[in-house]
Structures are given as structure tokens and as C-alpha cells.
Amino acid sequence: MRFYRPLIAMCIGLLIAGVAAAAPTPQTGTCTEPVTISAKDSVALRDAFNRARGSVRLVFLVDPICSGCLRGLKDLDTAVLTPFAGNSKLQTYVIHTPVLGAQEKDSANTCSLIHNEHVTHYWDPGQELGTTFAQALGMKDGDRTIYAWDVWLVYGPQAEWTGEAPPKADFMMHQLKDLMGRAEFPFLRASTFREEVEKRLDVHKATDAASAR
Amino acid sequence: MAFHSQRFWKWALPSGAVGSGALAALLGACCGVPWLVAAIGVSGAIAVARVAFLAPYLWIAAFGVSLGGLIWAYRVEPVCDAACVPAKRRGRRLIAWLILATLVALFVAVRGWQGFSS
Numbered sequence: 001m002r003f004y005r006p007l008i009a010m011c012i013g014l015l016i017a018g019v020a021a022a023a024p025t026p027q028t029g030t031c032t033e034p035v036t037i038s039a040k041d042s043v044a045l046r047d048a049f050n051r052a053r054g055s056v057r058l059v060f061l062v063d064p065i066c067s068g069c070l071r072g073l074k075d076l077d078t079a080v081l082t083p084f085a086g087n088s089k090l091q092t093y094v095i096h097t098p099v100l101g102a103q104e105k106d107s108a109n110t111c112s113l114i115h116n117e118h119v120t121h122y123w124d125p126g127q128e129l130g131t132t133f134a135q136a137l138g139m140k141d142g143d144r145t146i147y148a149w150d151v152w153l154v155y156g157p158q159a160e161w162t163g164e165a166p167p168k169a170d171f172m173m174h175q176l177k178d179l180m181g182r183a184e185f186p187f188l189r190a191s192t193f194r195e196e197v198e199k200r201l202d203v204h205k206a207t208d209a210a211s212a213r
Numbered sequence: 214m215a216f217h218s219q220r221f222w223k224w225a226l227p228s229g230a231v232g233s234g235a236l237a238a239l240l241g242a243c244c245g246v247p248w249l250v251a252a253i254g255v256s257g258a259i260a261v262a263r264v265a266f267l268a269p270y271l272w273i274a275a276f277g278v279s280l281g282g283l284i285w286a287y288r289v290e291p292v293c294d295a296a297c298v299p300a301k302r303r304g305r306r307l308i309a310w311l312i313l314a315t316l317v318a319l320f321v322a323v324r325g326w327q328g329f330s331s
Contacts, residue, residue, distance in 0.1 A: 065251070067258035068244035074259055100247040109255050150244075175244075 031111040034096055034104065034121035039128035045093060046161045048120055052091040053160055056200045059153040059169070060092065061130055063099045064106040068175050069150045072188050074113045076152065079190035080197050081116035089157075089201060092119040097130050099149050136165045139185070141178050150175040152188055156200045171196040226285070227312050230278040234316045237271035240264060241323035275316055282309040 029035045035044045049057060060076070062069035073094075084090045094114070096107045104123050124130070127147070134140075134148040153169035161167055172185065173193055179185040186192065242249055243258070243265040250258045286302065286309040 065247050066244055067249055067262040071259045071262035
């Protein structure tokens with residue numbers, strides 16, 4: 001019997017190690033472990049969005065292997081995310097959508113580009129959120145809905161996501177050829193985007209000051 | 214290298230046409246090809262995206278130079294007497310057409326990539 005004890009202990013040890021390794025890694029919403037969402041299961045994003053009501057919220061829809069999207073992300077980090085890095089009243093949600101065939105691990109491409117603690121990453125493997133947001137934003141070319149990617153949205157403190165579809169953004173910019181030259185869909189310019197964010201943050205500050213009095 | 218020398222036409226023209234065509238293709242690949250970030254890294258891809266607006270001008274330069282090569286290959290040369298060596302025009306023409314074909318192929322390929330671009 002004494003002979004079998006170490007063997008049994010080893011088997012139990014291996015079993016525990018196997019179970020631990022097989023358990024799914026919890027998704028944390030970081031650039032290396034984005035939270036998986038879909039059109040039907042966007043609760044994680046919707047809840048996070050609504051929990052942050054009272055803050056200015058930014059939603060970025062990007063493909064992490066699209067160089068134009070990465071450039072946009074870097075420009076907005078320089079203009080908005082880094083300067084407001086410590087401001088908890090600015091929350092950012094980056095939705096990675098694989099239009100060019102990105103994989104979940106490619107979201108790590110954005111790690112070195114974003115310098116802000118209040119950013120949550122999501123992974124949309126079925127390319128569904130782009131359609132959902134496009135419908136909410138009215139992104140159409142005739143009857144055709146233009147898929148929302150390389151799209152940059154600003155939501156004010158009052159915005160709330162009540163139904164299935166996300167609310168219409170207070171301000172949006174894009175880098176899509178199909179929307180070029182349309183006044184209601186301005187092309188991405190980091191300085192303009194920053195002004196819009198600042199405007200909403202200032203309004204927020206003023207409201208806070210008024211309610212304190 | 215003098216503009217009128219044989220070496221200019223032989224080396225600078227083909228490499229200029231293919232070089233600017235390849236550069237235009239690389240810039241045009243920005244935002245539409247899935248392998249660009251993997252091939253040249255995040256910083257490289259961002260740098261390419263920043264100068265991608267130059268792609269049309271580079272295409273114009275590439276096709277312009279290629280056209281120059283064709284004109285040169287088909288130019289009327291003075292009839293040779295005993296004092297000069299007749300130029301090998303067949304090789305020249307073949308190279309000029311090959312360059313143009315390469316540029317057209319690159320251009321078509323890039324247009325295909327751009328179908329996906331944002």
C-alpha cells in the first residue's frame with residue numbers, strides 16, 4: 001500500500017493541474033484578453049456602457065490588423081486618451097471586429113497604442129456589432145447599410161443604451177471611403193474629436209458644480 | 214549618369230518605374246491587406262498609413278516613366294552606316310513591355326486589396 005501512495009498523489013496532482021489548465025481564462029477586457037460579444041450577446045458592453053452613465057463615453061470600432069484603424073487609434077490616443085488618462089469621467093470601449101480577418105490575439109496590436117486606464121476591449125468574432133452600430137447611426141449609402149468599422153463615436157453623459165440597439169452617438173467620425181464627403185459623417189480629425197470630447201467633459205463639470213451648490 | 218546615356222535608359226528607367234510602382238503598391242496596400250501589420254509591424258503599418266495619400270501620385274510617376282521607356286524603345290533611330298553599331302531594339306522593347314505589364318498587374322492587385330479597405 002505504501003508503494004502506491006506516491007503514485008496516487010501524483011495522479012491527483014496531475015488531475016488538479018489538468019482541470020486548472022482546461023478552465024477557461026477569465027476575460028478581463030484588456031487588450032490581450034478582450035471580452036467576447038455579439039449582436040445577441042452584447043450585455044457585457046451594454047452594462048458597462050450604462051454603468052458609466054454620467055461619464056463621457058467613447059466607442060471605437062476597429063479591425064486590429066487594419067493599419068488605417070491603428071493610425072486612427074494612435075492619433076486619438078495622442079489627442080484624447082493620453083491627455084485625459086487620469087480622468088475617470090471619460091470611459092472608452094474599443095470593439096475589435098475582424099473585417100480583414102483578424103483573430104482575437106491581434107487585439108494585442110493596440111496595447112502599445114493606448115495609454116489610458118479607463119479603456120475596455122471587446123472582441124466581436126462574428127462581425128455583428130458593426131452592423132448594429134451602423135443601423136443605429138444611420139450609416140447608409142442608398143439602401144445599403146455601410147458596415148461600421150474604423151468608426152469613432154462620442155456619447156455624452158446622458159446617453160443610455162435601453163433596447164437591443166445602441167443609442168445614436170452624439171458625435172461620430174470615420175475613415176471610410178463610402179462615407180467620404182458627407183457632412184453628417186465627418187472624416188476623422190483628432191483635433192476636432194478632442195474638441196467634441198472636451199465640450200462634453202466641460203458640460204459634465206459644469207453640471208457637477210451646479211448640483212454641488 | 215547623363216540623361217541621354219544608354220545606361221540611364223537601361224537601368225534608371227526600369228528601376229524607377231518598378232520602384233515607384235512597388236512603393237505605390239505598398240502604400241495602396243495600407244488599410245486593405247490583412248498581412249501588412251504582421252509583415253512590417255504596428256509602427257511600420259501606421260507609418261505607411263500616414264503616407265498612403267501619396268499612392269496615386271506614385272502610380273502616375275510609375276506609369277509615366279514606363280511610358281517614357283516605351284517611347285524610348287520605339288523611337289526612330291538614325292539609319293546606321295558603317296560607322297555605328299545598330300542598337301538591339303528587340304530586347305529594349307521586350308523589357309519596356311515587361312515593365313508595363315508588371316505595373317498593370319501590381320495596379321490590378323492593389324485595386325483588389327482596396328476593395329476591402331476602410
